[in-house]
Amino acid sequence: MALNSLPDISTLPLLANVLHCSIDQLMGYAAEQKRITDYEERYKADGYYWGVQPSPMCYEIMKLCPPIKPLRLLDVACGEGKNAVFFARNGYSVTAFDAAHLGLDKAKRLAEKVQVDINFFRADLRDFRLDSHFDIVFCSGSLHYISQELRREILENYQAHTTDAGLHALNVFVRKPFLITESDQREGRYKWVSGELFTYYADWLIVHCEEKIFDCMSGGSPHRHCMDTLYAIKQTAVI
Template sequence: MKEYLARNISRYRKERGLTQEELALKLGISFQAVSKWENAQTMPEILLLPELSKTLMVSIDKLIGYVSKDEPISIYEEVYKIEGYYWGNEPNAACYQLLQLMPPKQHLKLLDIGCGEGKDAVFFARNGYDVTAFDISDAGIEKTKRLADKIDVHVNVFKADILDFRLDSNFDIIYSSGVLNYIKPEYRNELFNNYKQFTNSNGLHCLNVFVNKPFIGPPPEKESNSYKWQSGELLAHYHDWLIKDTSEIVFDCNSSGIPHKHAMTTVTAQKITSLAK
């Protein structure tokens, strides 16, 4: 918890536009104390947490890394409560590509970032991968569990916010579809460095992002926490990896009941850590 708290104090302090000295002044403490918090050397006294929470304008629960089940963060929370599957049961086409590139001939650990209702995560588990998945939606997590039970496979699924969650153990494959737009631009370098660091040698990342195009209007969903990418931006995070595939497409979408278009970039990259002999 100390590391989560340290990272979140730094993150929310910067979002409020405060220096360490300014935060310390508001709390009546030394700036050295704030520095030690943010470096995970010490933790705030429990009596300071309410004032710290108020100053940073974030709940104590979120400050320490807990996402409340009572707070609907995703616009899909209610949508996922319908009886059927909002996105259907068919896996994304990228799942088949990944299966070809790195078939589970041996034990392979796969992380699905933002699994939604679980169709892709369950597909991977059904095909023999050791699957971990997370999402911000309680309803999505429950649907993932039910779908896994129906297929009789195991998916280690849990609730987390993509902005708060960091890896601390290695995976062979990191997969994400339609979710990375929730990462604020200022956090992208840190997050992708974390994902890359905790990827095993020869591991794969298979990811996609929505990208800005002047000839495509905004989607009908009004998501204040969604941030589009620029063409080439995702690829740039993998300049030091082997690019197995990259493409950009424009496609029709009717997810909200209103026909619209998206532009999307896909990148599949492999971590090569040893020189060929």
């Protein structure tokens, strides 16, 4: 008599990544893959949708954690790879993932062009959980795809897999009633509450946190966003 068996739940993100499908598809719960972003369409165009210049956050990370020794850095939802490539060019050991096939393809081509090695893989940040440690966790412009119910679980997973004195550099889009944009109405986007991000780091040393309103032209029409940005360092308890 044949016995059916299921993989350990902790291996599901890895299996889904290898098979290029979501966890729902792997378990047979979804007829088709859920699309986390609309960027696949935008990434079809020639060139790089976000350009190739690194985010200003990259320079702040270099100030706080300069690569004077090998540092493992994770770029969460790396898009077309401009930040991951910047870090790799400056001596960090970079791992980066994104849900968009076309974005990753462009990221790999950019890395090949400047001759840097980066561990790219495809994953949905809502499903993927870390099982190895990093010195730096970086995520810019993507955490609004995580619903309120998943935020603590995901951030605690990132925190648990960060080395002592490791750095988290994150930003989130913040909901403001006077800054309603078309993207706010799109399914699967969940803006954060002002200051919410900082509450998940009460046990860390918050080096810098700020809230800023800025102009944006993504999508081709001018609009404004509010964003909270955090730089926090993991502290070891002293007994």
